[in-house]
Amino acid sequence: MKLLQRQIFLELLKLFGLTVSCLLGLILVGRMLQLRSLFLSQNIGILNILQLFFFLTPFFLLLITPIATMLSVFLTFLRMSTDNELVALKASGVSLYRMLPAPALFCALCTLFAFFISFWGLAWGMDMFKTKLYYFAKTHSKFALQPGVFNKEFPHITFYAHQVDNEKGQLKFAFVRDDSIKNTSVVVVAPEAEIESTPEQALIHIVFKNGKIFRESGDELNVLKFGRYSIKLDLGKLLVGFNFSEEKAKDMPFFRLNAIRGDHDLMPGQDDRFYRKVDTEFYKRLTLPLGCFVLGMFAIPIASIFRGLRQQYGLLMAMGLFMVYYTMFSIGVSMGESGTIPPQYGMWAPNLLFVLVASVGMRYANLERTPSVIHRLRHLRLSRGKRGEA
Incomplete structure (x- = not known):
């Protein structure tokens, strides 16, 4: 069992590192053109650009850690299911529940990592990003015009x-x-x-x-x-769009958000919408890291139920399920900031729903049973395939 847990944990770590690297690389490359377009001339060196990207990394890591955790667990158990390793282990008397310590430990470590970013790393990164961005704008940029073109880079x-x-x-x-x-x-x-x-x-x-x-x-x-x-x-x-004098809720440390929630006098002169944003951001910093554990454990029964899928199809399905989670999460953020519902309801709803589905799915996966909905979908697919052959 120790060897089994170690092998599962190592495979999870490898997939997590690969997934985080790929997602982070895609996001940072996409941001490169946007960041360089902030300046009127191209006097910013590649080392300075990489330095700015480094300070943006905590912000992106908080978003991609949950999906990286889910994909790592999903692809690991999908491979084990496709290669009939799960069948062999269960035939040897190893139930699905006895395989859970390694993925549970992995998901817990990812959750702690996300909490560290949420509580301290995010605010530090955004502060350093703004400071360096303003410094580079002052010390490296020049004013350049294009002939025959109306230039509106400066406000008003x-x-x-x-x-x-x-x-x-x-x-x-x-x-x-x-x-x-x-x-x-x-x-x-x-x-x-x-x-x-x-x-x-x-x-x-x-x-x-x-x-x-x-x-x-x-x-x-x-x-x-x-x-x-x-x-x-x-x-x-x-730096159009960067207001360095305005303190935004999404850039504040977690403990300052908590202090403002308890005492509005710490930020006098703000309207109700600002305090709703503070409440929403507070619960967001709590629920998004917990989403790592929830999504990771949710991926285990999903991979077991959909055994036999190819890796590429499994990846697409996992991404689709995460989009469902993130869409619910985004709707909760919007409704919380607008005051439609209390922020805590919208922030906790995705995690609670996926915990419920994971609990039911884990039971079905351990019993090697397929939910009736999945069975009907498979039957419908086979029926269509036979009609196509006819």
């Missing part, structure tokens, strides 16, 4: 130039519109301009020469001529 500011030389920083027939002031629009037009970028100070100076300023406020329009006019911009504003 539109740039245009008919001719652009980004190497020398020279613009011909330049135009800029500033709508950052409420009810006021400022337009600067000049036949030539220069870009002076100082990343070490996180500033950009656009110097217009021999142009005009059109200032419109309500029904009033003022026109001014100038010989030299400079606009100063903050490179940090290139």
Whole structure:
């Protein structure tokens, strides 16, 4: 039995490492283009990109650890079932319940790992990601324009130039519109301009020469001529969508979420929706790691019941079952944040449902019986196959 448990545990570890590596690699590669598009020029080195990805890893690991746990257990027991190893073990007097210690220990370790990420790793990673991202934007980015294209990378500011030389920083027939002031629009037009970028100070100076300023406020329009006019911009504003001054619930440590739930005065001036997000995120940090254990144990009877499936079909089926779980989980998050239902109901519902199905399925798998629904589906498939041959 010790040898059996050890072999099962080692196979689970190998599949878990392979699954996590593949899923994490796919996600990070997909994020690469999105991350680099935050900058106007390509001065960010590959080492800096990898460093940013490293800080994003805890966020992705919290999402992929449950599915990696489920796939590892499912594929292991599906292979054992397909190779008739389960039949041989049961013929030797080893019941399914006696095989559970290894997968149970594996699922428990994955759950503890997910809890560590949920409680500490996620907040640390997001804090470091934002800090490094802002630093790289300030110290590595330059302001680059495309000729004949309206550039709106900076919030409330539109740039245009008919001719652009980004190497020398020279613009011909330049135009800029500033709508950052409420009810006021400022337009600067000049036949030539220069870009002076100082990343070490996180500033950009656009110097217009021999142009005009059109200032419109309500029904009033003022026109001014100038010989030299400079606009100063903050490179940090290139990070559209990243508000570093706003503290979001999803970026907070778990224990701060718990403290805010008990005392709203810790975050004064927030609306009810914010506190609902805090409650939802609190239960999310609890239920998602527990999903590793629930989904892992759920995969055992499913793999036993659907014995004989090929690996690729089994993988697709496992992914489909996980999508059911994650869809229920996402609906619970949305309904909890909107106040439709209390957050704890929506967060715990997927785990409770899958625990119930796993308990019933484990009993059927140990007795080597197939639920009537599965039996009917198989019978329907065989009937269709015979009709097709006829």
